[in-house]
Amino acid sequence: MTYNPQQIIAKGPRQVAETAAEAIDNDAWLEGATYSILEEDEDRNIWRIDAFPTTEEEDQRLQELLAEYPELIVTADQLADADWLAMALSGLPPVRAGRFFVYGIHDRGKKPLNAVNLRIEAGAAFGTGHHGTTVGCLWAYNDLLKKHHYERVLDVGAGTGVLAIAAAKTGTKYAVGTDIDAISVRISNENAKLNSAGARFVWANGLNHKDVRKDAPYDLVFANILARPLVGLSQSIKLALRPGGTVILSGLLRTQERFVKAAYLSKGFRVVRRIHRDAWCTLVMQRGG
Numbered sequence: 001m002t003y004n005p006q007q008i009i010a011k012g013p014r015q016v017a018e019t020a021a022e023a024i025d026n027d028a029w030l031e032g033a034t035y036s037i038l039e040e041d042e043d044r045n046i047w048r049i050d051a052f053p054t055t056e057e058e059d060q061r062l063q064e065l066l067a068e069y070p071e072l073i074v075t076a077d078q079l080a081d082a083d084w085l086a087m088a089l090s091g092l093p094p095v096r097a098g099r100f101f102v103y104g105i106h107d108r109g110k111k112p113l114n115a116v117n118l119r120i121e122a123g124a125a126f127g128t129g130h131h132g133t134t135v136g137c138l139w140a141y142n143d144l145l146k147k148h149h150y151e152r153v154l155d156v157g158a159g160t161g162v163l164a165i166a167a168a169k170t171g172t173k174y175a176v177g178t179d180i181d182a183i184s185v186r187i188s189n190e191n192a193k194l195n196s197a198g199a200r201f202v203w204a205n206g207l208n209h210k211d212v213r214k215d216a217p218y219d220l221v222f223a224n225i226l227a228r229p230l231v232g233l234s235q236s237i238k239l240a241l242r243p244g245g246t247v248i249l250s251g252l253l254r255t256q257e258r259f260v261k262a263a264y265l266s267k268g269f270r271v272v273r274r275i276h277r278d279a280w281c282t283l284v285m286q287r288g289g
């Protein structure tokens with residue numbers, strides 16, 4: 001029997017939601033399950049878990065596990081067939097992540113009318129939009145855009161430039177990307193042109209370049225690199241952000257989440273959301289005021 005994908009939503013006090021999320025991480029049946037946890041209502045201390053099972057077994061196990069926490073209110077919503085997650089999980093191009101539709105030249109005929117279409121040619125750079133870390137960043141950014149506008153965005157480790165281009169295409173005036181790899185910078189600039197996006201890319205190690213500092217402080221920083229450089233860059237990222245600004249961190253494994261989170265918590269950031277997809281984790285954190 002084919003499984004009809006659904007989104008399972010569990011809402012409750014932060015402590016309980018976090019304990020349940022940890023139980024999902026530690027459950028052998030749910031290894032690789034995709035879910036996110038975020039603060040829904042700061043004043044009422046309500047957090048929510050959104051889980052996206054892909055099989056009947058995963059669905060049942062998630063429901064069983066969440067039922068062990070009576071303080072959580074658990075509901076399930078049927079997902080539309082063309083839901084972005086189902087499309088992304090199919091592993092086939094193009095990729096839909098919320099309002100974003102990432103496609104290559106061969107799929108140009110499939111562009112939806114109601115999406116922010118991003119034509120990304122990867123060449124030798126990382127980031128066609130298919131990797132769990134890139135999808136996690138686009139997903140997190142899509143949801144942040146529902147409530148916020150970002151005038152200044154920095155993408156550290158731009159790869160194909162997909163994230164800075166996504167920002168430039170959604171109203172960001174100053175969208176800047178940086179990469180340690182010169183070929184990625186060339187490809188990012190080419191992709192910006194293909195998309196008529198006003199994003200610019202700088203060949204730099206981390207944030208250490210006058211052309212990156214020029215447009216600081218940023219309202220939002222993307223950093224999809226690896227856990228160790230994310231920790232090493234935590235102070236520079238803090239200084240590049242305005243107080244209250246947001247960082248979307250990705251490229252870390254679930255098992256490295258604590259290590260990366262600790263570095264940013266110690267610098268006055270707070271966790272706003274975390275998304276687990278396959279073995280990967282995306283963290284959304286806010287700089288203290």
Ligand SMILES: C[S@@+](CC[C@H](N)C(=O)[O-])C[C@H]1O[C@@H](n2cnc3c(N)ncnc32)[C@H](O)[C@@H]1O
Pocket residue numbers: 125126127128129133134137155156157158159160161162163178179180181184204205206207224225229251
């Ligand atoms: C995982 S890819 C992310 C690409 C793209 N942002 C995405 O989300 O698909 C990481 C990129 O970071 C670059 N990178 C790694 N360390 C860096 C550093 N210290 N400073 C700037 N870029 C770095 C790599 O060259 C690579 O292009």
